[in-house]
Amino acid sequence: MQKLKTATVTWITYNNCGTFLQAYALQHVVKSFGYENKILDDAPHLIDARPIYRKVLSRLKRIFVSGTRMKEVRSCYTSFREEWLETDKDTGDLKKVSDRYDLFLCGSDQIWSPIIKPVNPYFFLYFTDKKKVAYAPSLGSTKASDEWKSCVKPLLQRFSNISVREQQGASLLSVLLGRDIQAVVDPTLLLSAEEWKPLCSDRIMPVGRKYLFCYMLSFNARYIERARKYSHRHGLEFVLMGLHREYEGLSDNVLWGGPSEFLSAVCHADAIITDSFHATVFSILFRKPFFTFQRFKANAWNNQNSRIENLLDRLSIKGRFVKDDNIDDVPPIDYSKVFPLLDKERERSLQYLSSSLKN
Known part of the structure; x- marks a missing residue:
């Protein structure tokens, strides 16, 4: 047929x-x-x-x-x-x-x-x-x-x-x-994460080097500095995805690449900080500790926060959406409760x- x-x-x-x-x-x-x-x-x-x-x-x-x-x-x-x-x-x-x-x-x-x-x-x-x-x-x-x-x-x-x-x-x-x-x-x-792994590029960092992956669609110096401080406090190297020319030099490890490099960076990261819907998605799929910073102000005419808030609400992890810079008191994610909801x-x-x- x-x-x-x-x-x-x-x-x-x-x-x-x-x-x-x-x-x-x-x-x-x-x-x-x-x-x-x-x-x-x-x-x-x-x-x-x-x-x-x-x-x-x-x-x-x-x-x-x-x-x-x-x-x-x-x-x-x-x-x-x-x-x-x-x-x-x-x-x-x-x-x-x-x-x-x-x-x-x-x-x-x-x-x-x-x-x-x-x-x-x-x-x-x-x-x-x-x-x-x-x-x-x-x-x-x-x-x-x-x-x-x-x-x-x-x-x-x-x-x-x-x-x-x-x-x-x-x-x-x-x-x-x-x-x-x-x-x-x-x-x-x-x-599933297993179905995504074949699309990953080679590891962006050698085995044994732990890192925080920072993926910011909007250039926000305050958010990037907050992510850098978090990585240092937790003994992680700071890897920044190079989405803008301005990111050059902001880290010793700026990753310039496309979807496969992005997937690999998320897959092997020890923590993730982002303002992106899809970086949030893949953080969840690969069961990573993550924080998603608010990209748009609540009263902005182009506010697109609802897509992230809706996803996190469905999975009962609304606390991962950070509307200020405070990420120190956010409890860890219990993925044993998240994945039954996702499934x-x-x-x-x-x-x-x-x-x-x-x-």
């Missing part, structure tokens, strides 16, 4: 560890169910609403300022994409894309975020009348404008099955669409995805 051909829309152009790893995870699971799957190249369909002068400055900075370190990082992402992701690069003509596949999925990450303007209909599968399933796209925010709602409502009404990553997003869309919307776990949580959420989410693809 011929396998059903499925295609996924999600971000795979932006170089972000979590972005690439969630794309891999969903594809891995869909294929394990017995379907063919390709991730559609989103590059031809991205909307850059920045003023022209900002686009030019960004391009010039990338060419002349980024330096060899960031080129090294881009090379790591290219290697990961070629080795671990099955993509369809011929996506310029979306009518032909629609004809090639039997079913389409919206993958995870913040492809449905109300904060991102304008709304990009590509990530709502406007171009096809084939069956459409959404697995864990994230709104990222607890609020959405009336303009966003009126724009996405007719697009979402064409989906046969919709789930999102956060409960707040599920509630918002349930009211908007007048139907039940499920909250499911991020695709990365559908896989239950994982099984429920896998059942949703499996039944959505079948029905």
Whole structure:
């Protein structure tokens, strides 16, 4: 019997560890169910609403300022994409894309975020009348404008099955669409630590050298210094992921790499401090002591804290989300209590995805 051909829309152009790893995870699971799957190249369909002068400055900075370190990082992402992701690069003509596949999925990450303007209909599968399933796209925010709602409502009404990553997003869309919307776990949580280990690069530190891994999406000097002091107090070397040029020289051990290097750093770390949703996810999967610092102020217009708070609340470890610098009095994590909750959420989410693809 011929396998059903499925295609996924999600971000795979932006170089972000979590972005690439969630794309891999969903594809891995869909294929394990017995379907063919390709991730559609989103590059031809991205909307850059920045003023022209900002686009030019960004391009010039990338060419002349980024330096060899960031080129090294881009090379790591290219290697990961070629080795671990099955993509369809011929996506310029979306009518032909629609004809090639039997079913389409919206993958995870913040492809449905109300904060991102304008709304990009590509990530709502406007171009096809084939069956459409959404697995864990994230709104990222607890609020959405009336303009966003009126724009996405007719697009979402064409989906046969919709789930999102956060409960707040599920509630918002349930009211908007007048139907039940499920909250499911991020695709990365559908896989176990053992399933992630083959994707790890070689160890970033020799065996026996204990370290704290610091992964900060936003450059925050205070948070980085807090992490450094914690590592020194606990006798750990300080390893900082090089996500920005400004990180050069902030540690004797700055890690420049992509998703595989990130996974290896988490897998072998003795503690982790981050402000990232996906670094939080992998800290949990690999059963690490971790702290997640608040990245956005509670009243900020672009507040995306709900995705982390929702995850930690589901697993009854809300205390790991640090809203100030105090991490000295936080009790250790009892993973024997966390994983039964995670296993239950994982099984429920896998059942949703499996039944959505079948029905």
